[in-house]
Amino acid sequence: MEKPSQPLGCLFSTQSYHFSFASMFTRSLLLIIIINTSLYSHAQYRVNDEDAANADVFSKKYKDDDVMCTASHHYFTFDKGKNALNDKVVVIEEETELDFLSLKKFASLTYPEFYNKFIELKAFKKSLKVGSKYATSRMQPMDRSVTSDGVFFDDSRVQYYPIRFAEKGSMARVTVKKEYTDGRYLTRLFFGENYPVKEQVFEFKVPEWLTVDFKAINFDGYKIDRQENKKGGYINYVFTMKDIPASKQEYKSIGHAYTDPHIIIQIKSFNNKGETLKGFDKTDDMYAWNNRLYGMAGNKKESLQSALPKIIQGKTTDIDKIKAIYYWVQDNIRYIAYEDGYSGYIPAGAQDVLAKKFGDCKGMANLLTEFLQMAGYDAHFTWIGTRSIPYQQSMPALCVNNHAITTLYFQGGVYFLDGTEKYAPFGENAYRIQGKEAMIAKGNTYDLKTVPLTTGNDHKILSKADFVLTNEVLSGKIKIVLTGNERKDFHQSYQDLPISSQKDFLNEFLEFGNDNMQATNIKTSDLKNREIPVSIEGDVDLSNYVNTISGDKYISIDFFPKTLERYMPDEKRVGGYDFDDVMTFEDEISLTVPPDTKFVDVPEKSEMTYDGYEFKGEYIVTGNKIVLRKRIVIKNSVIKKSDFENWKKFLASIKEFSKYLLSITKK
């Protein structure tokens, strides 16, 4: 039987890389190896004085980090070549050298290099420093697919080296050579890493035949040196940033592209034998590229024709036909993605998506567009970046868009239809694309339109409950109404559940996550209709909820949504929050007590309003009935760290208000 192990991930590895360690190490260290119950090896054990001194200094500076990079140099050179589509393109070679320093004894680091059909990994070595020299390891890097969970098949791969450091001050060097077989796929370079970097250098040796731009993003507030030197037919651009702390993964963090300094590489054009060939100079170029790949989908409209009449059968109005098509795609096309090489950018043919009833965002958008066009509507394939990406379409780069939808021009309005957003009503957009600029294909030209933003008031969770206290039992009726994205999110959870679990899900929804609440006689709105608000109501019993002390009763009717507690930043939190959502919680909960009793110590009203969020809560007593009205609005999906003081006060005030129990005593 395998034993549970000590969590020593950062100290030791379960893998063995060098089998010569036994002769190199003392018997005592072997014991430690045995302690860890697994073989491991260390990068090196002799540390020179300078490295040891550096480690002492930096370990004080970067207390939470085990390893840092003392020098990271990326050197880019440019050449001409052909891509897989046989286009003449710019080929970029990147040579990288990184030196790593251990800030403690027994540290480790896994250094990865990602590659795919656009990035060829030509050389990748690890060297370990012994004394003052580096000795290159003969071990080959690990190599494996890194296809993410949501993708059926793609070409994403990684090679990586686990690096062990025996001593504080041990050093290792990684050298990499890789080639971007089409320079457009080198999109951006971040200065920060998940380890501290003493000096990060990006150097570009740009030949005269190439016009390239380096867009500086989020440089404000950071000290980044930019040098430009002309020499022998080349211009050398050098970007240097020093003393960069490690980037940390945090819960609901704001995307790094919004906050962290980085460079977007924009290959504008290049000269080939007297001919100027375009790269991504203007948005037009970006569109031309996108549209070309879109055109390669190879749609066969005739293969769709028999399906369309069935989908819109019985629909007489335009709006009903459009909805029927949109909802059919949402409901019938499963998200299964093949993203192998250019198939990550070329949509699957609409006829294939229809036949298989699966596809990715491009495939769904392609089919939806085709169906709508065939039905006579002004629909267009559209590229868009989700809110995790901060760039506008004016930035012609492949990192601007990561999603595909359909845009419909209908009766003077513009509608953004997303086949991947299941249970989204026509006319409502997922928050993840709101405020983002869409690039709408119109043959040789294109439109840029912004998906409108909604407010917290458009996405509500309304809770209304009326309780009656009889003896020790609190019982009553409760109703929850969901609108906007809250309604869509509910459908996405509910409709994908096994039907055998759906009833329990509704019960739990009405029980507010309260262990004492038991819901029965559940009734709902028509849950097959995605357009109407979701309403769930039922009888609830809170039989274990009344505390009777010395004849008085103490009860809480404030079912504060607990989820907000997770967003209280602790002292270690480095960055802000991005909820990727805006919403409103509105509670109206009443409690009627026996006529011979009364409420005492009624909690005071609480109200807080900030730019991005507001809270109001009050209890109103009328005779033997008390009503709690509470409203929390999250107007901004992003809470910046600079706003944490207010945010903490806001959460604290909600918590304080929710802390009150109602006191009920005999008149």
Place this chain on the structure above:
Amino acid sequence: MKKKLKQLLVCAGIFIVCFLTAPVKAQDFIDEEFLDNIETNAKFIWSEPAAAFSVAEAPAKWNDESAVVMGYKRSILFDKKTSGGFFSARQKNVFFFEKVRFKIQLHDKNSVQAFSEIYFRYSTKDDGFVARIIKPGNETLPVDLKEAVELESAGDIPEFFKSFFDQTSGAQSRYYKVAIPNLEPGDILEYASYTKSKLDVRGSGFVEFDPQYEICSKGYPVMYNEIDIETDDKSFFKSLSLNGAPEFKKENAADKDFFQYVFIDRNRGVEKDVNFVNRYLVYPMVKFQVIYANSENVKGLLIGGKGELKTGFSKEELALKAWENYVEVGNSYYNNLYTVQNFVNTSWADLKRMGAKEWSDQKFISNVYYYLRNKVVFQNNYLSDKVYAFIFGSLLFQRNIPSELVISSSNNIGNLKNVLFDQEIRYAIKVNNQLYFNCTDHSVPGELIQSLLANEAYIITEPKKGHPQEVKPFILPDAKAPDNTVSYAINASLSPDLNNTVVSRTSVYTGLVKTGNIGNAMRLTTYMLDDYKYYGGESPADRMKPREEEEYDRSIKAIKEEFKKAKPDFVKEELEKEFQQKIKFTDFKIISDGRSDKKKDLEFTEEFELPGQVRKAGKKYLVNLTGLIGPQLRVKKEERERKFDINVGYARSISWVINLKIPDGYAASGINELNTNVENEVGKFSCEAKEEAGTVVLKMTKVYKQSNIAKDKWQSVLSFIDAAYKTSFKYILLKPKS
């Protein structure tokens, strides 16, 4: 279980033929040239007579289930006699011909999603796979495999889709996944696979394939479930049906030299009981195993006769087999380098060097126990209890300390009469009246094991020529609730702003409750560094040169620093899981590590602040003091009907003494309201509350008196479980005195 076959393969010097093992390679689309072959190799299964698979619709009674398995048939032919082809030498390989046919009606999107990707093997040219979708109205659409994608590693393949051979041997065969097109709720998905595998058995006396435990009820209702095992006359088959499951039946095979065993289960719904269920003890289940024997000499195998469907073994058969297995242990490999007997010899030499010959018997036994534990501490895996018993018994033998070999079975599986496989026989050593069970990282001599509590056992002796083996029935010791305890002494106060509860908790664990909790308590502590002291061993540094010792000390220091840094975060996470809220952690300290006879109890203190226990009512404060016992089990309405007997693991007692200092200027009330006492034959929950000298004192107890409880006592269980649950939500009131 996998290891069993693997070990056998290694020990017997046999190996899996190379072409079966696919090298790790990048995932890619399937080679189109394979497609015809894959289909041809499996499509014959469609035309095999199988009435159960001709059913067109799942019964209406299961309309509210996510999906219904309409048919599931697995056929495995173990064949040593037929050749695998012209070039395959007779007697060299055992061939596995496996056929799987599976048909499921998908009722909702959840099941459609679950079966949107399926997996198949194409690792040899004989493997085959076909799949089809049957639409409502009976339109049948074949599943095209040309966009199937090869999988990079065996870890990506769900066990359900692996062949029996690959599951049991761990062979790295080549598998593909295919996205099922045009699949919608209401559809029926059906697939059939055929695989042929071979195992080189040259030089092996026998191969025991992994025991199989087929629990009849699955995640979806099953209309028809069939398992066919067909063996040649080199193989043996045994099976036992439990808890009302159908039995394997012996049937005539097409070839007179083959034996066929068929299990058929029909109309099986999904079980709903949630709490305190031991599936192996109560769910209808059949267990079975195939054993291949290469020669006529099958001595020592726990099998019946050729062609016999063996369903159990007598006391004598078990005892004999257990003894034979036990004595064979010495020749098995302790690790890759040496045998168990080598290990015994080395250990005895070590112990002698430490002066073992001079120790008293009791000291020797104790030291041997701790010596072996020390070895286990530094290993990845625990020893099997058979190996442990052999080593422990052999070392006692070296000192002429008489011991007895005890065999039993795990109470998670059933009692001795239900033992069907070697692997189900458990071993322990008895010295006088003391039993010694297999050790773990933290166990102490004589400590009991949950799975062996109060089990029927036999004390067995060596069979001698002309004398029957002695088999003495024996009952292993039980552990009652007072033996398995945790006592929490909690001193609580309110923070100065009266918002948080400041807690200092001392926990003392004994018996099996300690066993269950000591791993976490000792995690990220350096218990292993001094473990040698328990048997009087020497420090690793004792024989080091100065430079080595210096390096050793630096290494130890680094580990200690790392643990010291990581432990608070770990304890905080554990407390947050326990109380289901964010906490502020202050301190953790081990008082007694529970790893020795002298410090048998595990005792530690934790200090932390809980923010969620205090509520307000005007100027009054309400404190959920009873909430400091942590969340209690809530049994929902739908779980209050009980179908199966109840298994709570083991009898145990949990007690809390909670002291809350009443803040200055406040008076406490609501204390009497907390008093409760529910006690019956199966359990107890009580709370005694009082105020003493400005302190609220709660004494709470929850006792599970029995480990196994008949289902008709479910209400009795609920009564004390509910009492604990309800009490955990009570408040006391702190009222300003003025």
